[in-house]
Amino acid sequence: MTSIQMPQLGETIVEGTILKWLKNEGDEVKADEPLFEISTDKVDTEVPSPVAGTVTKLLVAEGTTVPVGTAVMEIDDGSGASGNGSSAPEPAAAVPAAETPAAAPAQPPAMGASAAPPSPAPQVQPSGQPAPAPSVTMPDRGPRSNILSPIVRKLAHDRGIDLTTIAGTGEGGRITKADVLAATAAPAASSGTVTPLPSAGPAAAAVMVAPPSMPAGQGEDAQPMSHVRKAIAGHMLASAQQTARAWTMVEVNVDRLVRLRAEIKEKFQANFGVKLTYLPMVTRATIDALQQFPLVNSRLDGENIVTPRFVNMGIAVSYDAGLIVPVVKGADGMNTVGIARAIADLAARARSHQLQPDEVQGATFTITNPGPYGSLVSVPIINQPNAGILSLDAIQKRPVVVEDDAIAVRSMVYISMSWDHRLIDGELATRFLARVKHNLETWDFAEDLGL
Amino acid sequence: MAEGRAAWLLRPEGLVDYDVANEAMHDLARRRLADEIPDAVIVLQHPPVFTAGRRATADELLWDEVTVAARGGAVRRIDRGGSFTFHGPGQLVAYPIVGLGSRPDAAAHLRRLEEVAIRTCADVGVAADRRADVQTGVWVGDDKICAIGVRLLRTRVTLHGMALNCDTDLAWFDGIVACGLPDRGVTSLARVLGRDVPVAEVAPTAVGHIADVFGLTFIDPPDDVVRPFVAAAVA
Numbered sequence: 001m002t003s004i005q006m007p008q009l010g011e012t013i014v015e016g017t018i019l020k021w022l023k024n025e026g027d028e029v030k031a032d033e034p035l036f037e038i039s040t041d042k043v044d045t046e047v048p049s050p051v052a053g054t055v056t057k058l059l060v061a062e063g064t065t066v067p068v069g070t071a072v073m074e075i076d077d078g079s080g081a082s083g084n085g086s087s088a089p090e091p092a093a094a095v096p097a098a099e100t101p102a103a104a105p106a107q108p109p110a111m112g113a114s115a116a117p118p119s120p121a122p123q124v125q126p127s128g129q130p131a132p133a134p135s136v137t138m139p140d141r142g143p144r145s146n147i148l149s150p151i152v153r154k155l156a157h158d159r160g161i162d163l164t165t166i167a168g169t170g171e172g173g174r175i176t177k178a179d180v181l182a183a184t185a186a187p188a189a190s191s192g193t194v195t196p197l198p199s200a201g202p203a204a205a206a207v208m209v210a211p212p213s214m215p216a217g218q219g220e221d222a223q224p225m226s227h228v229r230k231a232i233a234g235h236m237l238a239s240a241q242q243t244a245r246a247w248t249m250v251e252v253n254v255d256r257l258v259r260l261r262a263e264i265k266e267k268f269q270a271n272f273g274v275k276l277t278y279l280p281m282v283t284r285a286t287i288d289a290l291q292q293f294p295l296v297n298s299r300l301d302g303e304n305i306v307t308p309r310f311v312n313m314g315i316a317v318s319y320d321a322g323l324i325v326p327v328v329k330g331a332d333g334m335n336t337v338g339i340a341r342a343i344a345d346l347a348a349r350a351r352s353h354q355l356q357p358d359e360v361q362g363a364t365f366t367i368t369n370p371g372p373y374g375s376l377v378s379v380p381i382i383n384q385p386n387a388g389i390l391s392l393d394a395i396q397k398r399p400v401v402v403e404d405d406a407i408a409v410r411s412m413v414y415i416s417m418s419w420d421h422r423l424i425d426g427e428l429a430t431r432f433l434a435r436v437k438h439n440l441e442t443w444d445f446a447e448d449l450g451l
Numbered sequence: 452m453a454e455g456r457a458a459w460l461l462r463p464e465g466l467v468d469y470d471v472a473n474e475a476m477h478d479l480a481r482r483r484l485a486d487e488i489p490d491a492v493i494v495l496q497h498p499p500v501f502t503a504g505r506r507a508t509a510d511e512l513l514w515d516e517v518t519v520a521a522r523g524g525a526v527r528r529i530d531r532g533g534s535f536t537f538h539g540p541g542q543l544v545a546y547p548i549v550g551l552g553s554r555p556d557a558a559a560h561l562r563r564l565e566e567v568a569i570r571t572c573a574d575v576g577v578a579a580d581r582r583a584d585v586q587t588g589v590w591v592g593d594d595k596i597c598a599i600g601v602r603l604l605r606t607r608v609t610l611h612g613m614a615l616n617c618d619t620d621l622a623w624f625d626g627i628v629a630c631g632l633p634d635r636g637v638t639s640l641a642r643v644l645g646r647d648v649p650v651a652e653v654a655p656t657a658v659g660h661i662a663d664v665f666g667l668t669f670i671d672p673p674d675d676v677v678r679p680f681v682a683a684a685v686a
Binding site: 045337450 | 504505506532533555560573574575576587592599601602603604605606643644
């Protein structure tokens with residue numbers, strides 16, 4: 001007598017449903033003939049008989065879900081043994097006779113002893129022989145950040161819904177598509193649907209509060225400010241006046257990044273069509289830190305602290321008309337390659353005056369990158385309403401003290417952040433920057449760069 | 452990576468009729484089970500079709516069949532695990548028909564399919580991942596970018612596989628409760644990146660990842676194996 005169990009199809013599959021009996025009580029079965037169909041979450045299979053014999057008993061009804069290892073059928077295989085002869089039909093079915101039964105009682109169905117069915121002379125790698133296990137490591141990419149999906153963001157954007165005004169009903173309080181649709185259907189239910197970004201209006205007025213007029217005299221030229229210049233002036237002044245700006249700097253050893261870039265920059269450009277700079281790597285490292293310390297990604301709205309669960313990264317770009325901050329939307333959903341491409345695309349279009357209005361709005365944090373021009377340390381003005389702005393300055397070879405008090409030459413960079421003391425305190429700002437530093441000094445970017 | 456075991460790679464061009472591909476896939480799997488042929492991987496695109504796995508319920512198809520037909524689609528009930536999904540132009544579909552060995556680990560097979568999708572997404576700059584709260588599939592945030600469903604013959608040979616949205620028309624997914632998860636969305640590489648991502652851009656790297664992750668070295672199959680797929684391709 002052989003007892004057939006719900007087979008183990010992998011450690012994480014713990015139960016299965018009997019979809020259909022293919023053999024009834026009294027039917028004769030041959031070895032390896034399908035006995036029944038089972039269904040698990042994403043895998044369905046027919047289960048073959050480990051033995052030849054007669055089906056004597058069906059132990060559960062069709063449609064029943066039972067744990068792996070549960071006896072579901074009995075077959076009289078003429079062995080006469082009962083009870084102890086229990087067998088998992090598969091994987092045992094094709095286990096070579098030399099295999100010993102599994103000793104581990106924790107996994108009874110993993111390998112029962114059974115008569116191995118005769119198998120046809122294999123012409124190729126037999127389906128029943130152990131396949132060479134691919135020696136592929138699948139890295140644990142860690143828990144998912146609590147982010148909003150692009151579809152929800154897009155839907156909200158298309159419908160003019162401020163996501164910060166919606167209470168998420170999804171798992172972990174996430175805002176789902178249904179929440180946005182509900183908010184659209186019943187706008188009165190939400191506490192206000194659109195929060196306009198602060199405009200340069202009041203600040204532009206502040207520009208007018210100027211010292212007494214000093215028109216151009218001899219040897220001086222006068223030109224009206226461009227609209228862009230006026231807007232920048234208003235924005236900067238408003239930020240300087242309205243934020244409680246403080247500043248913190250860390251020094252980062254980027255020796256590994258410099259070597260990695262030198263090694264792969266040509267291949268990267270050939271593969272992805274954009275130059276590999278340090279900015280995308282720093283951006284990726286910063287996004288991770290923002291996810292660790294969400295308050296740095298937040299903004300003040302009146303007396304509310306609004307904390308997006310996504311990262312829209314503003315990247316300060318200088319162009320002929322001045323300075324503009326295009327935004328990499330949903331940057332937390334991109335790897336370094338995606339970020340590199342998005343930045344290259346936005347910067348190129350900024351410089352050719354082809355940005356759309358919505359591409360310069362909605363930043364949740366900003367990075368400025370004066371390094372290429374040679375700046376060693378910068379104290380940027382915060383891009384309101386962000387809580388902070390990170391500055392990536394020039395990478396330089398410096399003598400540094402390394403292990404055992406030796407002095408060595410290393411590629412170093414100062415990375416600093418201007419932050420709004422209304423939202424953030426020094427400890428948080430420093431821990432945030434330390435995280436950025438840690439990421440840049442320890443991450444292996446090679447995998448993230450797809451090379 | 453060491454040389455993997457030899458496997459046939461079938462990459463029919465154009466859109467391959469679902470029924471023809473499904474039947475040819477089952478035929479290959481039966482021959483694989485009988486150890487007549489090596490492992491095989493089919494990489495293709497289908498014309499628009501909703502497929503219902505064994506766990507699908509009728510109310511998860513939100514459009515009636517007249518609506519589906521009017522839009523140029525079809526509905527098929529098939530033998531893989533999982534619920535409803537959609538296949539159509541702009542979606543990279545891969546069907547690995549592989550022997551799982553004497554101790555079949557179907558869960559590991561699912562994880563390998565996911566790994567292929569994750570690596571393929573990473574190549575074009577999309578950070579996709581598994582989710583801790585849903586057993587199978589590959590996601591960008593709350594939105595599924597790659598659906599996975601598998602059938603086994605006698606627990607030993609795999610059928611069906613994975614469907615990665617490149618620039619799939621996502622409006623089709625309004626017709627179903629995808630994978631039986633009503634509060635989840637779907638997305639595509641094109642939607643995440645905001646640019647066109649044709650299957651042709653992604654397929655070569657996806658094939659490379661399949662070879663790596665499944666430990667295969669691809670060889671060309673005989674002509675008679677390829678023929679049904681070619682004949683079934685519509686423009």
